Amino acid sequence: MAKAPVLTPQADDFPRWYQDLINKAELADNGPVRGTMVIRPYGYGLWERMQQEMDARIKRAGAQNAYFPMFIPQSYLTREAEHVEGFAPELAVVTHGGGKELEEPVVVRPTSETIINEYFSKWVQSYRDLPLLINQWANVVRWELRPRVFLRTTEFLWQEGHTAHATYEDARAYADMIHREVYGDFMVNVLAIDVVLGRKTARERFAGAINTLTLEGMMGDGKALQMGTSHELGQNFAKAFHTQYLSGEGKQEHVWQTSWGSSTRMVGGLIMSHGDDNGLRVPPRLASVQVVVLAIKGDDAVVAKVREIGAALEAAGVRVVVDDRTDVPFGRRAVDWELKGVPVRIEVGPRDLEAGTAMLARRIPGGKEPVSIDALTQLVPAVLEEDQALLLRQSRERREARTVDVTSIEEAVEAAATGWGRIPWADLGPEGEAKLAEQGVSVRC
Amino acid sequence: MAKAPVLTPQADDFPRWYQDLINKAELADNGPVRGTMVIRPYGYGLWERMQQEMDARIKRAGAQNAYFPMFIPQSYLTREAEHVEGFAPELAVVTHGGGKELEEPVVVRPTSETIINEYFSKWVQSYRDLPLLINQWANVVRWELRPRVFLRTTEFLWQEGHTAHATYEDARAYADMIHREVYGDFMVNVLAIDVVLGRKTARERFAGAINTLTLEGMMGDGKALQMGTSHELGQNFAKAFHTQYLSGEGKQEHVWQTSWGSSTRMVGGLIMSHGDDNGLRVPPRLASVQVVVLAIKGDDAVVAKVREIGAALEAAGVRVVVDDRTDVPFGRRAVDWELKGVPVRIEVGPRDLEAGTAMLARRIPGGKEPVSIDALTQLVPAVLEEDQALLLRQSRERREARTVDVTSIEEAVEAAATGWGRIPWADLGPEGEAKLAEQGVSVRC
Ligand SMILES: [Zn+2]
Ligand SMILES: [Zn+2]
Numbered sequence: 001m002a003k004a005p006v007l008t009p010q011a012d013d014f015p016r017w018y019q020d021l022i023n024k025a026e027l028a029d030n031g032p033v034r035g036t037m038v039i040r041p042y043g044y045g046l047w048e049r050m051q052q053e054m055d056a057r058i059k060r061a062g063a064q065n066a067y068f069p070m071f072i073p074q075s076y077l078t079r080e081a082e083h084v085e086g087f088a089p090e091l092a093v094v095t096h097g098g099g100k101e102l103e104e105p106v107v108v109r110p111t112s113e114t115i116i117n118e119y120f121s122k123w124v125q126s127y128r129d130l131p132l133l134i135n136q137w138a139n140v141v142r143w144e145l146r147p148r149v150f151l152r153t154t155e156f157l158w159q160e161g162h163t164a165h166a167t168y169e170d171a172r173a174y175a176d177m178i179h180r181e182v183y184g185d186f187m188v189n190v191l192a193i194d195v196v197l198g199r200k201t202a203r204e205r206f207a208g209a210i211n212t213l214t215l216e217g218m219m220g221d222g223k224a225l226q227m228g229t230s231h232e233l234g235q236n237f238a239k240a241f242h243t244q245y246l247s248g249e250g251k252q253e254h255v256w257q258t259s260w261g262s263s264t265r266m267v268g269g270l271i272m273s274h275g276d277d278n279g280l281r282v283p284p285r286l287a288s289v290q291v292v293v294l295a296i297k298g299d300d301a302v303v304a305k306v307r308e309i310g311a312a313l314e315a316a317g318v319r320v321v322v323d324d325r326t327d328v329p330f331g332r333r334a335v336d337w338e339l340k341g342v343p344v345r346i347e348v349g350p351r352d353l354e355a356g357t358a359m360l361a362r363r364i365p366g367g368k369e370p371v372s373i374d375a376l377t378q379l380v381p382a383v384l385e386e387d388q389a390l391l392l393r394q395s396r397e398r399r400e401a402r403t404v405d406v407t408s409i410e411e412a413v414e415a416a417a418t419g420w421g422r423i424p425w426a427d428l429g430p431e432g433e434a435k436l437a438e439q440g441v442s443v444r445c
Numbered sequence: 446m447a448k449a450p451v452l453t454p455q456a457d458d459f460p461r462w463y464q465d466l467i468n469k470a471e472l473a474d475n476g477p478v479r480g481t482m483v484i485r486p487y488g489y490g491l492w493e494r495m496q497q498e499m500d501a502r503i504k505r506a507g508a509q510n511a512y513f514p515m516f517i518p519q520s521y522l523t524r525e526a527e528h529v530e531g532f533a534p535e536l537a538v539v540t541h542g543g544g545k546e547l548e549e550p551v552v553v554r555p556t557s558e559t560i561i562n563e564y565f566s567k568w569v570q571s572y573r574d575l576p577l578l579i580n581q582w583a584n585v586v587r588w589e590l591r592p593r594v595f596l597r598t599t600e601f602l603w604q605e606g607h608t609a610h611a612t613y614e615d616a617r618a619y620a621d622m623i624h625r626e627v628y629g630d631f632m633v634n635v636l637a638i639d640v641v642l643g644r645k646t647a648r649e650r651f652a653g654a655i656n657t658l659t660l661e662g663m664m665g666d667g668k669a670l671q672m673g674t675s676h677e678l679g680q681n682f683a684k685a686f687h688t689q690y691l692s693g694e695g696k697q698e699h700v701w702q703t704s705w706g707s708s709t710r711m712v713g714g715l716i717m718s719h720g721d722d723n724g725l726r727v728p729p730r731l732a733s734v735q736v737v738v739l740a741i742k743g744d745d746a747v748v749a750k751v752r753e754i755g756a757a758l759e760a761a762g763v764r765v766v767v768d769d770r771t772d773v774p775f776g777r778r779a780v781d782w783e784l785k786g787v788p789v790r791i792e793v794g795p796r797d798l799e800a801g802t803a804m805l806a807r808r809i810p811g812g813k814e815p816v817s818i819d820a821l822t823q824l825v826p827a828v829l830e831e832d833q834a835l836l837l838r839q840s841r842e843r844r845e846a847r848t849v850d851v852t853s854i855e856e857a858v859e860a861a862a863t864g865w866g867r868i869p870w871a872d873l874g875p876e877g878e879a880k881l882a883e884q885g886v887s888v889r890c
Contacts, residue, residue: 041510065490067484069481090543092539095539099536106478108539115477155514
């Protein structure tokens with residue numbers, strides 16, 4: 001008798017599988033205000049690790065963290081014409097504060113280009129102040145009509161980088177460096193998602209940018225997800241806010257700018273890239289819990305042994321949790337850790353103790369086998385590295401298998417039904433892009 | 446001829462000194478919406494280090510990070526009577542979202558007890574789910590009529606812990622543990638502020654709590670600053686939100702709760718505790734920059750040497766910055782690092798190189814002396830530890846010198862003019878507290 005599946009199978013209904021996984025693995029709940037989300041501890045742990053890895057890369061790129069207010073005077077947004085047009089339909093507006101109606105309503109930031117330029121225009125005086133490289137970790141609000149947890153939420157968490165440079169070339173090179181060395185490196189080498197690095201068409205560009213670089217990942221259903229973007233803003237905001245500097249030649253010049261962002265949407269991308277019908281699979285380099293050591297039954301010797309194994313692995317630099325909740329049935333706990341996608345489970349029962357072995361269950365390739373307890377601190381780090389590489393290889397193989405070269409709109413629509421189509425821009429153009437959009441197919445990069 | 450002071454002297458006008466320091470050390474700016482603030486990179490670096498140190502202690506206390514939406518339905522706040530009464534005058538209200546008027550207005554969280562209880566009531570089923578220990582790092586909004594940067598701002602950054610327990614005793618012990626082992630330990634041993642641990646009077650309690658523990662620090666002007674609070678909430682929110690569990694005896698019981706918070710106000714406390722007429726003094730254990738190595742003049746050999754010293758100190762585990770901006774006058778850079786309160790400056794010029802020495806300038810005790818460059822990696826960590834201890838000793842000595850035992854309202858008012866008065870509660874009572882309030886004197890703990 002086959003046991004009932006824990007999750008709706010992916011092949012039956014991918015969006016429902018996604019929602020099931022988020023509920024059962026306790027990643028997030030819907031919030032009370034439409035489109036908001038509650039990120040539960042295990043889901044937040046994934047985001048915290050993303051923040052750590054990204055923050056280190058952002059600092060290596062020379063940017064410093066700061067914090068700008070989330071309340072922006074409504075008038076700021078209207079100063080850059082394309083920007084306000086792009087964001088006006090998504091704004092949340094505060095009209096009352098401290099028990100009174102406000103003289104000027106304030107908006108909750110949908111992004112911070114405007115307020116940041118207001119301060120850049122004060123801080124930047126001369127070429128010596130450039131480049132100015134700032135990042136912030138913050139919440140932003142974009143009112144969402146078709147919300148989906150992690151992917152499209154009214155409030156989400158993100159980092160937004162904002163920089164000012166003396167020249168077009170310097171700004172362009174910086175946006176490109178962030179694109180490759182921060183986002184690309186993190187997504188490929190930590191998230192194990194074989195993203196394609198490219199640029200958006202004019203139609204899909206950020207509101208106020210002259211060029212938008214994007215990283216697109218292929219999800220388990222063959223669809224694309226935008227995982228992060230890096231914009232060249234040209235001098236659009238600089239002119240709107242008069243962000244100027246005195247050049248070496250003694251002339252006032254507007255700065256050239258970039259902005260770049262990545263968000264909790266990456267948690268959704270992680271789930272849809274690596275999840276399977278048994279739950280999530282977390283890449284070891286990202287995992288907040290790389291290994292769980294489970295006591296199968298409540299036996300003092302067993303509990304002592306799992307704690308000993310946990311301590312030894314922790315000393316070896318592994319992120320480990322010991323599960324000795326022997327009052328909860330073992331089967332239920334094993335399914336739960338599988339759902340949560342912890343890469344390695346080490347299971348110890350009374351019979352294992354006698355043999356000096358433990359069962360090593362691997363979530364990523366699947367399967368389990370007995371191993372010597374003494375060998376664990378040697379074995380586990382190697383297994384984790386192997387599994388990290390395997391996830392990336394699977395991501396690449398899926399993308400390659402489901403991407404076809406096409407030369408016409410008709411072929412592109414067909415390709416999009418099961419994966420991606422690759423078409424030369426010369427065969428497509430803005431008109432072809434518009435036709436694809438009518439068929440529900442988007443040009444990603 | 447005495448040079449003009451960089452800051453308004455503390456003795457002339459302490460509040461103005463505070464504001465001067467924040468501007469000149471580039472810690473923060475006022476935001477465009479009244480009462481908001483822009484935290485600049487150096488100020489944010491102080492907050493990031495506070496977060497790191499606090500977060501490690503919070504995790505050791507067993508709490509896990511999570512994230513709840515900042516938008517709360519207005520109706521949630523009204524469920525706990527004292528809570529809504531306390532916060533209603535300070536709320537920011539969103540009435541429009543996505544271009545439409547909302548059916549029910551939402552408030553921006555002033556704190557999250559209500560929304561968190563809504564979810565605790567779903568997540569907690571049985572005694573096995575307790576204690577439930579959650580923390581979040583977030584922004585909150587309390588409309589502020591008399592704003593002051595870092596101390597009282599409309600939007601501020603903080604951590605808020607929220608826990609649910611099976612018994613009164615367990616909740617009480619947890620609030621007390623956070624009070625001592627998270628807040629007390631961090632403030633004394635990292636911030637080097639000799640805080641007094643106590644409890645608030647009924648009048649000063651958090652809106653909805655049955656007991657509020659507080660940590661009060663004495664600032665440079667002899668006034669008190671509340672540095673963090675830890676509340677026993679009893680069953681007030683549990684009853685309002687029906688947060689119940691099935692006990693071991695099979696009965697439905699309301700949980701007992703705690704909440705506890707500390708915020709960017711601590712940055713203000715740090716400034717007012719340790720700052721002097723030359724600027725900030727940052728305790729070495731907190732400092733994001735513990736040592737700056739300065740090249741006095743632009744000479745290739747000097748620049749090479751300061752970089753070498755910087756690398757050696759970094760390898761020795763010191764948080765170090767190399768300042769080789771020799772196109773900026775040395776005097777201006779030295780004053781700037783002094784303003785920013787970096788504990789140790791190592792200054793190297795061409796003559797020092799010949800002698801194999803550098804000037805070691807100590808911000809905390811003051812003074813400078815030549816030291817052998819070869820001895821720096823040994824010397825600097827010891828100096829940093831000594832300076833950490835010195836700051837704490839100075840904080841303690843000030844508090845002791847400016848606290849007097851009093852037995853009457855009159856004496857208490859007099860003591861508050863220059864410092865603190867210590868009065869037995871039996872000599873004061875709620876009536877005495879009200880009389881003191883008329884004189885502008887508050888009972889802190
Ligand atoms: Zn201009
Ligand atoms: Zn109830």
